[in-house]
Amino acid sequence: MQDFYKTHYKKLLFIPLIIAIPLLFIVFVFPGLQQGIDLRGGNVLIIHFDKEVSAKEVESIVEAELGIPVTVSAINSPTSHGVYIEYDKDKKALDAEILIEKARLLLADANLTSADLEAKEKESIAFSIQAIKLLSGEDKNFDNAKAALNDAQSSLSIFNENTSNKLKIVLVDKLNLGENAEFQHRNVSATFGEAAFGSGITIAFSAAISLLIIIFIFFRQFVPVVGIICAMIFDVLMAMTGMVILGIPLSLLTISALLMVVASSVDTNIMLTSKVIKEKGSTPSSRAFSALKTGLTMSSTTLSALIAMLLISFLFQIDVVFQIAAILLFGLLGDLIATWLMNASLLVWFTEKMVRK
Amino acid sequence: MNFFDKLMKNWQYALVILFVIISLLSLGLYGINYGIDFNGGTLFQVELQEKVSNEEMARLVNVISARIDPNGFGTPPSPVGGKYILIQTEETDSVALEKIETRIRQQGKFESNLDGNIIFTGDEIRKVLRSDRSFGVFKAGTSYEWSLPFVLNEKASISFMESTFHKCTTTGTAPNGLPIYTCEKTVFFLDRPTALIITTQEQYDKDSALLLEGNKFSNIPQETQIEELIEDSMLTLIVLDANTFDKESIKAHLALTPNVVVSPDVSTSIKQDLNSIGFNVTTSEIKEGIPWIWTALGTKQIISLTEGITNEDVPEDQKDRAKIFSTLRITGQRATIQEAQSDLEELAVLLESGSLPTPVKNISKETISASLGKSFLDNIVFMGILALLIIGIVIYLRYRNLMLTIPIFATILAETLILVGILSLPFLRQPFDLAAFAGLIAALGSGVNAEIVIVDELMNKTKRETLSLLQRVKDGLFIITTSAITMIGVMGPIVLLSKSMPGLSGLYGFALVAILGAIIGVLITRPAFTKIVETIIEKKEKQ
Secondary structure, three states: OOOOHHOOOHHHHHHHHHHHHHHHHHHHOOOOOEHHHHHHHHEEEEEEOOOOOOOOHHHHHHHHHHOOOOOEEEEEOOOOOOEEEEEOOOHHHHHHHHHHHHHHHHHHOOOOOOOOHHHHHHHHHHHHHHHHHHHHHHHHHHHHHHHHHHHHHHHHHHHHHHHHHHHHHHHHOOOOOOHHHHHEEEEEOOOHHHHHHHHHHHHHHHHHHHHHHHHHHOOOOOHHHHHHHHHHHHHHHHHHHHHHHHOEEHHHHHEEEEEEHHHHHHHHHHHHHHHHHHHHOOOHHHHHHHHHHHHHHHHHHHHHHOOOOOOOOHOOOOOOHHHHHHHHHHHHHHHHHHHHHHHHHHHHHHHHHHHHO | OOHHHHHHHHHHHHHHHHHHHHHHHHHHOOOOOHHHHHHEEEHHHHHHEEOOOOOHHHHHHHHHHHHHOOOOOOOEEEEOOOOOEEEEOOOOOOEEEEEEHHHHHHOOOEEEEEEEEEEEEEHHHEEEOOOOOOOOOEEEHHHHHEEEEEEEEHHHHHHHHHHHOOEEEEEEEOOOEOOOOOOOOEEEEOOOOOOOEEEEEHHHHHHHHHHHOOOHOOOOOOOHHHHHHHHOOOOEEEEOOEEOOHHHHHHHHHHOOOOOEEEEOOHHHHEEEEEEEEOEEEEOOOOOOOOOHHHOOEEEEEEOOOOOOOOOOOOOOOHHHHHOOEEEEEEEEEHHHHHHHHHHHHHHHHOOOOOOOOOOEEEEEEEEEEEHHHHHHHHHHHHHHHHHHOOOOOHHHOOOOOHHHHOEEEEEEHHHHHHHHHOOOOOOOEEEEEEHHHHHHHHHHHHHHHHHHHEEEEEEOOHHHHHHHHHHHHHHHHHHHHHHHHHHHHHHHHHHHHHOOOHHHHHHHHHHHHHHHHHHHHHHHHHHHHHHHHHHHHHHOOO
């Protein structure tokens, strides 16, 4: 076994590269990684309760109630049950938002000294009244533009809150959930989602740059740095594939899980790289093998912690933790392939070449 | 050598013990601050219409904070960049959330009242003329005068003229021959409740005295009469006689409003009685040094009229000739420029609170019910313990040596304890939520990896033949330090950017805990662990 890397490294090097091609296809082409609610806007209602229901049943109830398409997934574990309902904004709310925005802009534009102040205020009031009518069905009259706008905006909050509330009540009633149902509700506006997505990209990019700089400062050699970066990319790719397979969307939470994948891949790759290229004494391949032993110990402790996380979060439906653990598990699988097949072989080849020179 | 000398000689151990003690103290004194994930609650992410300046943002945050949490009990709203505001509340009830959302959007219901009538409202203020030349603080002799011009809409200008006409009276003649006037005062309210106000005789007397005394810091002028304040509030005040009340007479008020605001000293049995009649009872708290009634009514300022705007020069019977002012100016005098500045700003915020066409574009929110949060916490603690146990078993199976397994386990426990302890320190007060928990997993995962590296590096058979213990320690430390620094490099951008970029608030706790974990590991726990492994090896080699 000691000579594992000595005899096979050139073949081992290519395995991850071949695997990467279908993974890239899965993540970026088809079926593709989905964006979660917090990055594209919309509503999520998660309900936890104590009886089993089917996703289909929930879907038909919600669609009949809201009249808009929804995505429902049911989670059933031996101890608890729940549904995860994703739906976009109600059409009425969207239309009202546009009207309110028009009313607001007219007021913001109105110049105190301009002659058309009155006309603009009147127009603004008309938009606000229209929005209120749309949201609550009430015909209201205002002579003050600001009061009208405020009223329209509070109608909108009430409308939004009522929509999710109505949904809760209907579900509890139709599914006979009783009093033990627990709710978790998230409502993200589309523009906020867009901005959050931008932030996500920025941090991923900055993290990548600072990572590159730090690794280069520590190892100062081109090939090992490229090896570490490639291994990390592979790990993240593998984790993303896992997300596609399990239907976990890209969200701020899963971005943090992907960063954890990067962090754990840093641990193994830095250990491997510094052992193979920095240590003296035995041959590169035997040093790589000794790193493999340490690395497998690391991975097995990580794996055992992940199993505990997966088990508990599945049983008690803490979807946040479940998603993190599942992503880390795939990342770990990627790490085993990328670090111990690709990067170790690359480093053995590189160090031997350097020695021969 | 006794135990203490040994400890002091090995600074590595002393450091760990010191930090464990600090953490235990901090946890004992301050406790863990669970976030909304575990306590239940709602997180609002408010998106503003456009990017605003820092001062404007500070003003908005103040206004919103005053609106949704007048007593200042909760976490204050925090700005993110120039365009977003983050608000956390413990509230999960949908009706209450709707109210908060409306309040965030509308900012404030401002009223200026005189003689028990509303003379103008925030909706009727067109604009505070912040860019006008008369806006600001000016030197006036030895003191400073601040001046705040604002514009009323047409309807309000007329009603202002009507209600202030001849509200000043001559009380004497100045040495230069001009008459001296004493004018009536208008009271400014923000979010004046629509409620019946009930208090005890004791509180009423206390408030009455405090009002007469005045309070410079809360803009309460001296000689303020409690009766006038109540008249201007247009609300009914009931003073309880010996803490009892007549049910029948109070019932009559139910037709006007179902809300009651009571002072804290009103007895529970009375509150229960009021509830049973059908009132919604809220207790308004007392703020140190401020009359209870002042806060309960939503009073903000008392501003005296001046003879310049009350049309004193127009004869009493010729009201139709009175001038209508649409631009009004409030002025005040202060001894220092700072005081004048803060008075001006406070009042400007107040006038704008209902007058700005609201700059809020969208509100996103996330709600977790309290019992759900509690069950999350229980399960996660259980999960953590289970994960630690399994890790312990795996490590024992790998090394088959309890002398190594126990220190590894103890180091993980110390890292966890120190991390959680540091998070609870008052200057950090980082909530321990699901994100922080994820950060803890990342930190501990990395910690276990580091300990395995140290053990393998120091114990490696082939290396032991060729390299000194010192060299092996160096190799091991290089690896774990590089890992830790890389972890900091990966998570650093999140910590740095989360205060200025939207949507990252949830990741801040995660990245912060991961970074703290890396720092604590490299500086505190892992040196001690290395020392333990060194001692074990030295003992072995001696044998």
